[in-house]
Amino acid sequence: MRVLPYYRGGIPKAMYSFRRLALLLVMTLPALHVLPAQSSSSSSSSASTNQDQAQQPAGQNQGQMSVQARIKARREQRRRQAIHDAYSPKYEAFLGSGYLRYKPGPNAQKLAFYSWDAAMTRYSSDRLGLTLDGRGYYGTAYVGLNSASVTRPAISEYAVMAGPTYRFYMQPKYSISGRMLGGVALSNFSSDTNGFGSVALGMYPDGTTFALSPSIIGEANVAPNLSLRLAGDYYVTGFGSSMQNALGFNWGFVYRFGKK
Secondary structure (H helix, E strand, O other): OOOEEEEOOEHHHHHHHHHHHHHHHHHHHHHHHHHHHHHHHHHHHHHHHHHHHHHHHHHHHHHHHHHHHHHHHHHHHHHHHHHHHHOOOOOOEEEEEEEEOOOOOOOOEEEEEEEEEEEEEEEEEEEEEEEEEEEEEEEOOOOOOOOOOOOOOEEEEEEEEEEEEEEEEEOOOEEEEEEEEEEEEEEEEOOOOOOOOHHHOOOOEEEEEEEEEEEEEEEEEOOOOOOOOEEEEEEEEEEHOEEEEEEEEEEEEEEEEEEO
């Protein structure tokens, strides 16, 4: 029988080698457990850093957009306040003049009417108001040769009208409005005919009839309560049992005052 060799006090050499290997494994296992944890922690930290770096520009962009939105909101608020300051007064007074192409008789030539125009508007809101308008037209009619030796008599016409005015477009510096007026018109066509009368000279008779005047009005503000007005005017009357349709315009100054 073969006898195993002994080493150091009778402990077999193979057993001694086995104990050294076991001791080495015991010392190595904790190190192997720590390494994956460190690797996982490092990977997590790197991923978190990359995510923070990716989110940082998005956060900056969102912040810039938020600042721009606040600036835009403040500008819009200032614009609305300026509009309200300009158009919040309760009353609006207009004084100006105008021009109108008008036919004073069924067979007469059209003449140039020059006018004065005064109006007062009371607003119930920034947009809607009620206007009272008075105007006078003056011109010279050409009636041709006749037995009265009157070829160019001076004639005049007056109108008083009322109706709604609506601002459908408002900005701090200008506005556009629509207006519809209706009322009465008074003609004075025979005062310069040497007693022959207007009908004998081919014009409509003196009298009173209806008057209508739809308008588109543009105003440019030169101060919070003062503006310049230019309005296109369509003027309709009914003298001589017929209809007179005339186009023209007026211009002048508007002064706003009073509080609602």
